Amino acid sequence: TWSASDEAIISPTGTVNRPSYVEGARFVPVTLTATIAKGSEKATKTFTANVYRMNYAYQTSLYASSSQPEHTYLCMVDEDSETWWQPSEQGAATVQLDLGTPTFLTRLELLPRGNVGTVKLEYAKDNEWKSLPSPTLTDGVLAADFERIQARYIRATFSNLAADAGVYEIELFYVADRADVEADLAAIDFGSEYRTADLDLPESGDNGSKLVWK
Numbered sequence: 001t002w003s004a005s006d007e008a009i010i011s012p013t014g015t016v017n018r019p020s021y022v023e024g025a026r027f028v029p030v031t032l033t034a035t036i037a038k039g040s041e042k043a044t045k046t047f048t049a050n051v052y053r054m055n056y057a058y059q060t061s062l063y064a065s066s067s068q069p070e071h072t073y074l075c076m077v078d079e080d081s082e083t084w085w086q087p088s089e090q091g092a093a094t095v096q097l098d099l100g101t102p103t104f105l106t107r108l109e110l111l112p113r114g115n116v117g118t119v120k121l122e123y124a125k126d127n128e129w130k131s132l133p134s135p136t137l138t139d140g141v142l143a144a145d146f147e148r149i150q151a152r153y154i155r156a157t158f159s160n161l162a163a164d165a166g167v168y169e170i171e172l173f174y175v176a177d178r179a180d181v182e183a184d185l186a187a188i189d190f191g192s193e194y195r196t197a198d199l200d201l202p203e204s205g206d207n208g209s210k211l212v213w214k
Helices: 072-077 177-187
Strands: 002-004 027-038 041-052 060-066 093-113 118-125 129-131 137-138 141-161 166-173
Touching: 060 118, 072 166, 118 137, 129 141, 129 177, 141 166, 141 177
Parallel strands: none
Antiparallel strands: 002 027, 027 041, 060 093, 093 141, 093 166, 118 129, 118 141, 137 141
């Protein structure tokens, strides 16, 4: 028989449910335990499975304005940090992802190779493009956090790309806890500030947030 330290991520039958974004971690380690028995004999053996957090860019449809033959744009969505996309022209390039359907997102990460210059980020649910915050570089990752959006398309426009610069990965996340808190906070309606009767103060939000009043 098999058991897992976190059966919400890996079930005893081997089904994998990738976890949502985990701050500072690319994967969640799960310990698998195999119990082997025959007659009166029993033994166990453990394994560690590192399950990548849910990345909505993984193997999604992708377009790039240019690519080197040996470093194609598909390398940006393969979750392989050993491969990278490199444009065939120095200076400027555009990358666009199509998620297929509108998807809730709150964070974008780019894993750059070399100096990728200035990056402009945009998104669209249909045909109307809107701007996203510019990514900032921290510990080798260009990341942009934003309030919850619903997007089908993501576009990154690179300016002033250095020679031999490129991108290892583009990753898209939905940071559920933060987005749910923001949504529940926006939904609180106190009504009039003038009161003569008792107040009905909610203790939880529709997205599972816990409310504490002081």
